[in-house]
Amino acid sequence: MGDSAPAAVRMGTGTGRAVIAAAALGSGIAFLDGTVVNVALRTIGNDLGASLSQLQWITNGYLVSLASLILLGGSLGDRFGRRRVFVIGTTWFAIASMICGVAPNPEVLIAARVLQGVGGALLTPGSLAMIQGAFAHDDRAPAIGAWTGLTSLSAAIGPFVGGGLVEYADWRWIFLINAPLAAVTVFIAVRWVPETRDEHASSHFDLLGAVLAATALGATTYALIEWGRGMAWVAVCVGVVAAVGFLVVESREREPMLVLDIFRNRTFSAANAMTLLVYGALGAMSFFVTIQLQTVSGYGALAAGAAFIPSTLVMISFASYAGRLAMRIGPRIPMTCGPLIMAAGMLLFRRIGADPSYILDVLPGVMVFGVGLTLLVAPLTATVLAAAPDEHAGIASGVNNAVARAGSLLAVAALPVAVGLHGAEYADPVAFDDSFGLAMMICAGLLAVGGVISWFLIHPGILDQADSSEEDLDGTTGAG
DSSP states (O other): OOBSSOOOBOTTSHHHHHHHHHHHHHHHHHHHHHHHHHHHHHHHHHHHTOOHHHHHHHHHHHHHHHHHHHHHHHHHHHHHOHHHHHHHHHHHHHHHHHHHHTOSSHHHHHHHHHHHHHHHHHHHHHHHHHHHHHBOGGGHHHHHHHHHHHHHHHHHHHHHHHHHHHHHTOTTHHHHTHHHHHHHHHHHHHHHOOOOOBTTOOSOOOHHHHHHHHHHHHHHHHHHHTTTSHHHHHHHHHHHHHHHHHHHHHHHOSSOSSOGGGGGSHHHHHHHHHHHHHHHHHHHHHHHHHHHHHHTSOOOHHHHHHTTHHHHHHHHHHHHHHHHHHHHHOSHHHHHHHHHHHHHHHHHHTTOOSSOOIIIIIHHHHHHHHHHHHHHHHHHHHHHHHHSOGGGHHHHHHHHHHHHHHHHHHHHHHHHHHTTOOTTGGGOHHHHHHHHHHHHHHHHHHHHHHHHHHHHHSOTTGGGOSOGGGSOTTOTTTTO
């Protein structure tokens, strides 16, 4: 691996437990913030007098910087030390969180959320890289499994804790609570986690590529949120120019942030296209359903946050079985059926209206959606990694992570405009309810398209290939 320190940490040792604890705490903080903010959006809007577009930016400002810089964050860790960059990212994230917690207006909160995303881009790739670099080879899989289980707990308790803080304390605490958690994380990492780095990593960084990627995503998001206003067309032009410039720079860069050649693999490209659609629908669903439950159904923040816990529990309980199923029958069927089942869940969400029964109107959609997501996630991750050559495994994982974040931010930016929501209508029960059903139908359509892409373009035997680079790069061996 070219690491500067021997991979000698073992499971069950004090150092092993410390590495897993630090990695899980750091990634859990970032994941927690991504899930609890939607629960607090309506309360934040009322308290700060925010418009719908400002609420969208409170969500998307974080995602723009995170998605744009996550590949660069991984490269910095390899070069300067994974623990060091992880600690810097965690500290950065905590400081930005405190600024979020004391923000006096929507503009300051949005700026602080962008800064949070930068911290997230530094700490997120480092959490797994510390485990990969520190543990002995035969202990890495169990260590990653332990990390996955602990991180999944944040998904289960995040909305519940966030809802409780919003309802019984103050929405600002969903950000302020990050500071003590980050302090514990940094202490464990500095005290017990060994430093590792890739001694063969280049000192060159594709900063221009990172700037162009951030500009393209930011300008496109702005254009979608502000569609219909004069500056939207300017943002479209800036976004297009930046996107084209990014592709040109990456194709000519000696050591690019994104190796474009990996997209010549048909399965890899198809899996990422499906990821864009699926996670776009997932992000938009979380945004819309959470506000629908509070604005139209009369749920408090705690109840709205807790509504999705059954779905998360299904995923925690059965995700490993879904992964084994994909290994046995191939990924194409799970990656086709999963999005289609999720689409059915989206259509069931349309039952949520004024004064719904949780058992009859909310829970069916939550459970059906959770089953589909559980069937999908493990095969999708395995397929993305298997479709890329071994030397690009880290890039492949980073690309898929960035694509998932980009899908969410673009959907949250575009969908409110597409269904006719503007201004402060998120607080108007009649206006929001009128748009909610159409939003869920659009999300279901995105998921259905994702399922179709999987059926026709995902190579059914990709997980059986000993070396994914043996698949024809022009994709001629596609989904035969």
